[in-house]
Amino acid sequence: MQILLAEDDDGVAGALVEVLYDHGHVTRRVTRGRDVLTYHRSSDLLLLDLGLPDVDGLEVLRRLRAVSDLSVLVLTARGDERSVVRGLRLGADDYLVKPVRLTELLARIEAVTRRTAAARAPRTARTVRVGDVEIALDARQVRVDGTEVELTTKEFDVLAVLARRAGTAVSREQVLDEVWGDAYHAVSRSLDVHLTQLRAKLGRPELLTTIRGFGFRLGD
Numbered sequence: 408m409q410i411l412l413a414e415d416d417d418g419v420a421g422a423l424v425e426v427l428y429d430h431g432h433v434t435r436r437v438t439r440g441r442d443v444l445t446y447h448r449s450s451d452l453l454l455l456d457l458g459l460p461d462v463d464g465l466e467v468l469r470r471l472r473a474v475s476d477l478s479v480l481v482l483t484a485r486g487d488e489r490s491v492v493r494g495l496r497l498g499a500d501d502y503l504v505k506p507v508r509l510t511e512l513l514a515r516i517e518a519v520t521r522r523t524a525a526a527r528a529p530r531t532a533r534t535v536r537v538g539d540v541e542i543a544l545d546a547r548q549v550r551v552d553g554t555e556v557e558l559t560t561k562e563f564d565v566l567a568v569l570a571r572r573a574g575t576a577v578s579r580e581q582v583l584d585e586v587w588g589d590a591y592h593a594v595s596r597s598l599d600v601h602l603t604q605l606r607a608k609l610g611r612p613e614l615l616t617t618i619r620g621f622g623f624r625l626g627d
């Protein structure tokens with residue numbers, strides 16, 4: 408497997424590259440967050456340290472998730488609950504706190520890889536249908552009754568968060584976190600504006616339910 412390792416500590420990186428090599432993985436090691444965004448395409452999995460010298464790892468993860476569903480395993484000294492929850496909510500597949508046992512790391516890499524393979528098998532599942540609304544998550548296209556509807560980037564992002572969990576209640580914090588990268592940001596009001604716009608553009612207000620005091624749900 409081709410692994411991208413974002414780690415600025417030479418000692419940690421050296422040990423990881425060696426053990427990964429011994430287990431049949433080829434590792435490209437980078438030291439900066441921005442390099443992740445340059446090299447992610449040629450990798451099967453990303454091992455991401457959060458304390459990077461240029462861009463914080465969580466911000467790297469947020470930016471990466473906007474363009475890629477690459478498997479990401481966060482590997483960090485930051486073990487506080489808020490960081491762990493943020494990391495997972497931003498789309499990390501797993502989160503390991505340093506110092507990590509290498510056998511555990513290898514097992515986690517295997518587990519993430521297995522889950523990703525299973526999730527990717529039915530590619531058609533990347534299109535979500537709710538009533539006569541069709542949301543193609545990869546193509547970022549939305550059709551209502553067969554006609555394409557133009558959405559802004561943020562409107563689509565909000566819709567995509569709900570569509571990936573269609574039929575399930577999604578909390579307001581989760582939408583804010585996934586779209587804006589912060590569950591407690593002051594853009595909270597802007598989310599309501601985007602939802603109003605979305606309802607108007609889709610013309611199917613009954614499909615987009617507000618759950619008072621919690622969040623939203625797309626579909627039944």
Ligand code: CA
Pocket residue numbers: 414415416456457458459
């Ligand atoms: Ca570091």
